[in-house]
Amino acid sequence: MNAKNLTKLADTLKTLKTETPYNYVVPDLWNCFDYPKDAMIQTRSGELMVNPYDFYRYLVDEVFIKKTRKGFDPHIAISQNNKRRDRGDWVKKSFMYSTMIRTSSAWDHDRSGELEINNLYNLKETGTFIKMLALLPLLKKMDIDTLYLLPISKHSTKIKKGDFGSPYAVTNFTELDPNLKDPITEDKMTIDEEFAALVEACHLLDIRVVIDIIPRTNAIDNDLIAKHPDWFYWVKADEAYETPRVAGIEDGTYPELEPLEVAFKDKMIQKHLSLFDEDPMTKDLALWNKVKRSKNILEAVKNHYNLTIAPAFSDYINDLQPPWTDVTFFRLYLDHPKATRGFLKNPDKQAPYILYDTIKSNLYPGDKPNMPLWETLANIIPTYQKRFGIDGARIDMGHALPKPLLDMIIKKAKAIDPDFAFIAEELNPKYADIAESFGYNMIIGNGFMMSPRVFTGHAKEYYQESIKLPIPTFACSETHDTPRIASRFGKERLATTLTVLNMFMPNGVPFLNAGQEVYEVQPMNLGLDATEADRYHLPEDDPYYNKLALFDKVALHYMHERRWNIPDILEHVSKIRKRYLTQMHNPKHVIALETDNPAFIGYGFYKTSKKQKGNMLIVLANLNPDHDYSWHLDIGKLRHKANNTAMEGKLLFSTHEFPRAFTQFVNNHVLDIHLGPGEVKIIEI
């Protein structure tokens, strides 16, 4: 099948190339595809000076288009190119790379000292779909097979947090974020074609594409307001609106019925409820028909109705999170929640409102679902499937959606691609079974909180319990919401240890957060398990000091001194992982190996074999970054299951030494193991 968008891109780059000399640099990690040496200059920093037209065109022609093949259509999901159906369970054995394109493919290409939207060459220095292509060979080197994209839809620019505003404040679900359009194609390609080219390229490299869908919240200046003001909550514009606090209830209380009843009696809540009003269309249709034609509808509504969109806040009572000023909630039901209706003083006169009950509409449904809205939300994924052939999605705040709406969303996507995968934004492994019952293929889990906490035993618990979960969890030590693992306890050493160990977590889906491969220390957001101190991991003179990628113009530190370390390691260990991947996901073929030390993690995986050798993989990690240990390790149970009698093995990998023969046997059942500080050893016997 022809990769039509990539072909168009190559042609466009050829057409638009000029004879201007280009002093344009890219990080050397962006060239994992042997760009010809005589076409570039390696600068002293290690950055590569290239002609961007030639560079990206070479990449498209030589790396992607060469992979086009008969019978493979890069425009549809990879699973749809296969015969075997798996209901999206391919995601369970994937290796995922999470990226926000605006950040991941950002670079100060002209070295002016600024990430310019329009640089010396009228090119963009923040990330674009096209520049993201240059990272795919790096991902492929690490054996990443799934690209997980943070939101790529048009988002709010009204309430800008930071330089840009958050991609989670979506203003239009089906339009792509214009920030990600690359000016290198001028007006010769649309942004849709550019994203389509990226998906084509991923598919040609056997990399699936998963997007992030946000059906529960949306920007306070969402494009839908003009057509459907009644899908939103409105408050009086001239009165102070704040996140309510309920007297006598603990901070962060889950909104069960009992505390809710207390809350509704609270004066501040009553004041809060009184701020809400009917939507402007319902209030005055004739006026609305004029107002909705205004350029700035929100401004017009404010002037004519004294109304504005109500900002969102957390679904937990008295949560300490700051108000979410850039987003609001959709009005999922047309009436008040059934269970809490009675708590209202005058339900008939109460205008639709945002409170813990309406936020948590999965727990507190009304009687009248807002069906046109539900249809709209359920159609988001299908439009990305049809236009780009994406392979899966994460549902943001899916736990706060009514079950019937979630069912609709999943059903519509599966109707197009029965193997479309769904990832639940479920952090608690306890609820993995619920997520499974809802139709999710995996959950996010809490690896980012557990794995860095070694001496409390959290890490051990995390790495031992995963095998018992009904569906896999991410094997991850950081996400875009959390501190960076290289900035935490153990720094780069433990970051390396955990990144390797995550490749072998039973029932785990290894998850690399963009930047983790270059030991990035600056978090992208402070949403989870972070403190304000996490803003300040970079030196003050760093251009991205105190910047958060979710809101600000940021590039990753691709020129980190040890930038090739994790990519080189992952290139090696992912090959080992693949050979035992089936076993890792089958509890029967996983044996936990134990010592008395909470810093020790040990796994044995075995294949059924008649050879009595070469069928056991032993993965051992010392999560203490500062101390080494020696253990006598009992592998008797593993030997027995594997029916393996070999007294010589191979050290296939260590973070601390070169591969070698492994002969440290105390006896048939006991290994004599030494692990250096933070060492991971992978032994095959």
Next chain:
Amino acid sequence: MNAKNLTKLADTLKTLKTETPYNYVVPDLWNCFDYPKDAMIQTRSGELMVNPYDFYRYLVDEVFIKKTRKGFDPHIAISQNNKRRDRGDWVKKSFMYSTMIRTSSAWDHDRSGELEINNLYNLKETGTFIKMLALLPLLKKMDIDTLYLLPISKHSTKIKKGDFGSPYAVTNFTELDPNLKDPITEDKMTIDEEFAALVEACHLLDIRVVIDIIPRTNAIDNDLIAKHPDWFYWVKADEAYETPRVAGIEDGTYPELEPLEVAFKDKMIQKHLSLFDEDPMTKDLALWNKVKRSKNILEAVKNHYNLTIAPAFSDYINDLQPPWTDVTFFRLYLDHPKATRGFLKNPDKQAPYILYDTIKSNLYPGDKPNMPLWETLANIIPTYQKRFGIDGARIDMGHALPKPLLDMIIKKAKAIDPDFAFIAEELNPKYADIAESFGYNMIIGNGFMMSPRVFTGHAKEYYQESIKLPIPTFACSETHDTPRIASRFGKERLATTLTVLNMFMPNGVPFLNAGQEVYEVQPMNLGLDATEADRYHLPEDDPYYNKLALFDKVALHYMHERRWNIPDILEHVSKIRKRYLTQMHNPKHVIALETDNPAFIGYGFYKTSKKQKGNMLIVLANLNPDHDYSWHLDIGKLRHKANNTAMEGKLLFSTHEFPRAFTQFVNNHVLDIHLGPGEVKIIEI
């Protein structure tokens, strides 16, 4: 007067400018002329990204051409624009900046990691006359009034030491070094016009230009060989030629008659003498008339005559210096030296030879001066005077020239400009009177050896003895031949101390070696007071590690963290210096101030005044970079001479504190002085 070459340069830059975007950077020190902020981008390194056409044109138009004035002709020496004659003694009160243009105006403008001859924009990254213009405002800021240029003539590329070869191996005295031509003017300007523009610009800023003339040695592939093979010494091409060593004579013996007699009896010397032969023209005129038309004359002479030019070596017997393979000596006399002729076995059959006697031809003249050659050498300076209006010259190895030849050289220059200044390459202040008698205005002296040696008392001797010299010496702590002062004992701290102190040395001419103002540590050459270890002051990953500017492609470290420190200090103290300049050069107005510490240097200067105050300048330095001292300092003699009774003064400058009132008087005659480590204090009372 019109600055015709600068005007042509501005016009040329305007004509040749294209619409190409230029990612071209210069160090920020190159912009001491307020280039408009909106015309440049300051990169994170501090380098300025500019359009080179606009940048240099703005400089030419706004800084230089604006200074053109009626009655001032920038094409002739500055003195010739004045009415007062001083026989070149203007140089005694000058402040000199020594520069090799190839290095001083070198920069990796496209940040490719290499100093390219032809960079991304077809522009030159090594230094050029035109780029040197951008340094003049920095020089002016520091109040430099004399630009001392290392050789700018065409030099040998046959025997390249390093990347380029030494500018001291001159191949043509009157042609300019084509390396210094700037491709930015393409073929619209000649190299002569470009150097003329530099001299114009200097003169317009009241900066005189002094050049370096090398009449004693010249390149072994000098252009004169074709016309005058008999001006050179020839040896057999197929026999090993080496610097001779004389048995039984100490290393580095001065070639007096006695050791010379011993030498001539030495077997190696006899072997050495036997290698010489008559020049090819004398040997076979008919053959020569063919051979001289060859493209590569030396090669042809070798093939047809088995002869080649004899390389030079030191004039000291058994000097340990390596042979000077890139240069030879001129044959200044047509016959053998009178005094040593008798030492030769067979004077009539001995071909002209290079040995200590013929090298030291001032001591060992022959009877027949090579007059056409002498005329040629004596005409070098006049051609630069006539073509460019230069103001002075240093005579390289002038001490090894016959007195009559030196007289000719000086006389010819003075005939054109009676105020033309001559600097003697005399390092020993003992011989300052001889230099004076020869017509020199000043000597180089030995500041670079003396001033860094604090605890041996050398520094003290140097700073105290200068006032007694009949003509001034350079007040300098490094030259292009020596280690950098910032790399020596006391590092940047003592470098600062000495650089300031040199501004106030009585009878001294402050001398700044290009790079000294940015604490450069890499020497340009290892010719004097240096060891091999001095090659390695830079970190191994520095692009100029182990490079010597005299031979290699090198740029100065203009982006040094404290690059503005010395320029800012000199801007301030040079104003103070000027107010007492007359006194500094008049022994009657200089009083040495004393303590018992060899690290202490103190001067008092006074003006005759009736006010009894504000007429004494006290300069105090603590050359111990690691320790502070307190002294009770007797200024009684100075008070008396100055007829000064004031009990309050001003601390005009300190390297360690801000200016303030000075009131630390023990009594009328005694100051209570505290000097921090390496501190210089300048007090006016």
